[in-house]
Amino acid sequence: MRKLIVAAFTSLDGIIQAPGGPEEDTSGGFRYGGWVVPFADQAFGEAMQTLFSQPFELLLGRRTYDIFAGYWPHQTDSPDPFIADLFNRVPKHVATHHPDTLGWHNSHALLGELADAIRALKQQPGDTLLTQGSGELVRQLLAAGLVDELRLLIHPIILGRGKRLFDDQAQASAFTLADSSSTPSGVLIARYVRDGEVRTGSFA
Template sequence: MRKLIVAAFISLDGVMQAPGGPEEDTSGGFAFGGWTVPHADAGFGAAMRELFAQPFELVLGRRTWDIFAGHWPRVPEDGDDAGLARLFNATAKHVATHRGESLDWHNSHALGGDVIGAVRALKAQDGPVLLTQGSSLLVQQLLASDLVDEIRLLTFPVLLGAGKRLFDGHALPASFALDHGVVSPNGIVITRYVRQGAVETGSFALE
């Protein structure tokens, strides 16, 4: 049995759309692509290195796969991101898509018609952790299907108003424990939450 980790960059109001560049995802008229870039700092870099230090396989929605496939295979061997590019290019990519025949990036595999069933089957296997990047619609399905074991968030000090969000109101209720938390020099709140169990309730009302 292996873990499924959801990793995401989010704004203070929960938007995760197009964090890396202006043309990354303009759907819905989103005008703030690249909103994470001005805040990147040493803490951000350390969090990324720690996230990708363990063996992993990627679980991606089709739009995120398209963005990644258009970028990572083209990173120069002597570029700043060459190490991460080698990791992404080599690892298995499990993709939610109806066009599996067009997955031409090395080691990419379609999850098939039953995406949730396919992810559940992947989790039941032995192997490295399963790691999401972006893929808001897919992540929402995973949260609604009780498949997420860990959530790693980088929360940036910005409000974006509209845009694709991490949480859509359909996540299965669950309790998570804060396993790690730190604030970067530029104000990015870096947190790791691990699944703990059911939601517990209580009352502050006077007897």
């Protein structure tokens, strides 16, 4: 069975909304779009290169897919087209109610009940499944217990309000910190691997 990795930019209080730009997602009156940008130093870039260094297929919600499809195909002539070339080439599995509108190269709709479709996808031969953005999809994956690994870039800010990585529907799960590092700008880069059920105890 192939792994499913959730990769996410998050604030200290778990907000993941609109990390990349002011107009990315202003729903709910969110006004801090682009909060990741001030932290994007060389170490941050190297962390992203590491994330994408192993073979993967993208697993995307429809909103993130539309943002990516409108951006990455036009970045192939940029000074550093590494991510553009990858994203344009790899298979992209998309949670959508409109499969006939997926125009980006190598895009595939997830059909039927979402959790069942992803369980079936994990059973198929292929590379690791990697999410980018796609907050609503990620919360459904967490609720269904389908996440094998979390790659979190935790930023030293509190945003107070906005869409969160975890909600109260997430399935209780234990994770082990497999490795971690930090950037000069204060971003904590943490890789957590699924480790079975939550264990409890008592100090009494």
